[in-house]
Amino acid sequence: MEILFLLFLGKPLWMWLVFLTIVIALLVFDLGVLHKDDHEIGVAESLKLSAMYITLGLCFSGFILWQMDATATAQYLTAFVVEKSLAMDNIFVIALIFGFFAIPREYQHRVLFWGILGVIVLRGIMIGLGATIVDQYHWVLYIFAAFLIFTGIKMLFVADKEHKIEENGLLRFLKRRMHVTEQLHGHSFFVRKPHPETGRVVRYATPLFLALIMIEIADLVFAVDSVPAVFTITTDPYIVYTSNIFAILGLRALYFALAAILHRFAYLKYALSILLVFIGSKIFIADLMGWEKFPPAWSLGITFAILGAGVVFSLWKTGTPKGHPVAVTATENPPRI
Numbered sequence: 001m002e003i004l005f006l007l008f009l010g011k012p013l014w015m016w017l018v019f020l021t022i023v024i025a026l027l028v029f030d031l032g033v034l035h036k037d038d039h040e041i042g043v044a045e046s047l048k049l050s051a052m053y054i055t056l057g058l059c060f061s062g063f064i065l066w067q068m069d070a071t072a073t074a075q076y077l078t079a080f081v082v083e084k085s086l087a088m089d090n091i092f093v094i095a096l097i098f099g100f101f102a103i104p105r106e107y108q109h110r111v112l113f114w115g116i117l118g119v120i121v122l123r124g125i126m127i128g129l130g131a132t133i134v135d136q137y138h139w140v141l142y143i144f145a146a147f148l149i150f151t152g153i154k155m156l157f158v159a160d161k162e163h164k165i166e167e168n169g170l171l172r173f174l175k176r177r178m179h180v181t182e183q184l185h186g187h188s189f190f191v192r193k194p195h196p197e198t199g200r201v202v203r204y205a206t207p208l209f210l211a212l213i214m215i216e217i218a219d220l221v222f223a224v225d226s227v228p229a230v231f232t233i234t235t236d237p238y239i240v241y242t243s244n245i246f247a248i249l250g251l252r253a254l255y256f257a258l259a260a261i262l263h264r265f266a267y268l269k270y271a272l273s274i275l276l277v278f279i280g281s282k283i284f285i286a287d288l289m290g291w292e293k294f295p296p297a298w299s300l301g302i303t304f305a306i307l308g309a310g311v312v313f314s315l316w317k318t319g320t321p322k323g324h325p326v327a328v329t330a331t332e333n334p335p336r337i
Contacts, residue, residue: 009237040105046256053253057246074296075234079243085307086226087251093218101207107187111212112252118216123244131237144228148280155273179204229279264318271310
C-alpha cells in the first residue's frame with residue numbers, strides 16, 4: 001500500500017488514481033449505459049448529461065478543498081471556468097467539421113466519445129511536459145503570459161475569420177496516404193472492401209474517422225492556448241490536469257445543445273480574446289503590485305465578469321437572428337472528401 005503514497009508530479013499516486021477512476025467510470029457509464037445504441041442526442045438529453053458532468057466537476061473542488069486548501073480550490077474553479085470557456089471556440093470548429101463531412105447526429109456522439117480518450121492522453125502529455133519545464137525554468141511562465149496576451153490581441157482582429165476545412169493540410173495529407181470511402185458506413189471508422197483497380201480487399205477509412213482525426217487535431221491546437229492559460233493560474237499539475245479534463249468532458253456533452261444555437265454566441269469570441277489578455281497580464285500585474293501572485297478570488301470574479309459580459313452582449317446583439325445557425329446535421333449531400 002505504500003506505493004499509493006508515492007509522489008507523482010507533486011501529489012500522492014492515490015489522488016491521481018481517484019481522479020482517473022472517476023473519469024473511467026464516467027466514460028464506461030456514458031458509452032456502455034447511456035449511449036449503448038446509436039441515437040440522435042436531443043437538447044434535453046444534452047443538457048442533462050452536461051449538468052451531470054458540470055456538477056461532478058464542481059463537486060471535485062470539494063475533494064481539492066479537503067486534500068489541499070481554499071487557495072487551491074479557487075485556482076481549480078478558475079481553471080475549470082477558463083478551460084470550459086476557451087473550449088467554446090472549439091465547439092464552433094467541431095460543428096464545422098461535422099457539417100463538412102455530413103456526419104449524422106446519431107453518430108456524432110461516437111466521434112466525440114473516442115475523441116475524449118485522445119484528449120485525456122494528449123493533455124496529460126502536454127501538462128506533464130509543461131509542469132516539468134515550469135518547475136525547472138520558472139521564467140517560462142512569462143513567455144506563456146506574453147504568448148497569451150499576443151494570442152488574445154490577435155484573436156480580436158481575426159474573430160470573424162472563417163475556418164476552411166477543405167484547405168487543411170492534414171486533411172489533404174490523409175486523403176493522399178489513406179484509402180478513404182466517399183460515403184459513411186454506419187458508425188464504423190474503417191471498412192474492408194475491394195480496391196477498384198486491383199480488386200484486392202483493403203482497409204478503407206470512412207469520413208467518420210477523418211472527422212475524428214480533425215477534431216483531435218483541433219483540440220491539440222486549442223490546447224496550445226488553454227494549457228498555458230491554466231499554468232498562469234496555477235503551476236500545480238494536478239489542478240491543471242483535473243480542471244482541464246472535467247471542463248472538456250462537460251463541454252462535449254453540452255455540444256449537442258449548443259450546436260443549434262452557436263449563432264447566438266457570435267460575439268463571445270471577443271470576450272474570450274479579452275479573457276486571454278487578462279490571464280496573460282496577471283503575472284505582470286502581480287509583479288508590479290509586489291504580490292506573490294494575483295489573488296485567486298479576484299481572478300475567478302474577473303473571469304466570470306468578462307464571460308458574463310460576452311454572453312449578455314452576444315444574446316442582445318443576436319436577439320433577432322439575421323442568419324442561420326451552423327449546420328451540424330447531415331444533409332442529402334455526400335461528405336466533401
